[in-house]
Amino acid sequence: MRLLGIDPGSRFTGFACIESEVGTQQWSLLGAGVLKPKLSNEFPQRLGELLTGFQQLLGEYKPDQVILEKAFVHKNVSSALKLGEVRGAYLAAAIQWGVKIGQIAPKKVKKLVSGNGNASKEFVADCVSKLLRQDFSNAKNDVTDAAAIALSCFLSPHDAEWYK
Secondary structure: OEEEEEEOOOOOEEEEEEEEOOOOOOEEEEEEEEEOOOOOOOHHHHHHHHHHHHHHHHHHHOOOEEEEEOOOOOOOHHHHHHHHHHHHHHHHHHHHOOOEEEEEOHHHHHHHHHOOOOOOHHHHHHHHHHHHOOOOOOOOHHHHHHHHHHHHHHHOHHHOEEOO
C-alpha cells in the first residue's frame, strides 16, 4: 500500500509518500517535501502551481490513496476560503487520476501518531522520526505533518473519511 499524505496550504503544501506491506508496521518513506508556489504571484496563479505540483506527485509516486488533513476553523475567513479552494483542487485532481482520497482531522493524526491529540508539532515530528527511522530535525513542519497524516492512516485507516 502506498499512501500520499498531504498537509494542504495556500502558501506551502507539505507532502510525504509512505509505503507499507499490508498488515505490517514496517514503513518506507519514498519521498517528502514541500510544494512552494511563487509567493509573489496572485492566489489563482499560486493555486495553479500547487495543482500542477500535486499532479506531478500523483504521476511520480503513483499512490494507492491520498489523505489530506481535514480543514479546521480559521479565525481568518479569507485564509479558510483559500485553504478550501486548495483542498478542492487536490480532491478533484485525485478523483480525475482515479486515486482514492480521504481526509483526517488534525487531532486524530496527533493522537494516532503520538498518543496525545494535543501534542505539539515538535513532539509529533519526533514520533514521526522514530516511526519512519528518519531524521526530520531540519524538516519543515509541513513535511512532518504530511508524514504524520500518512502514518495515521496506516495506523488506523478507519479513522479517515474516504471519498472514493
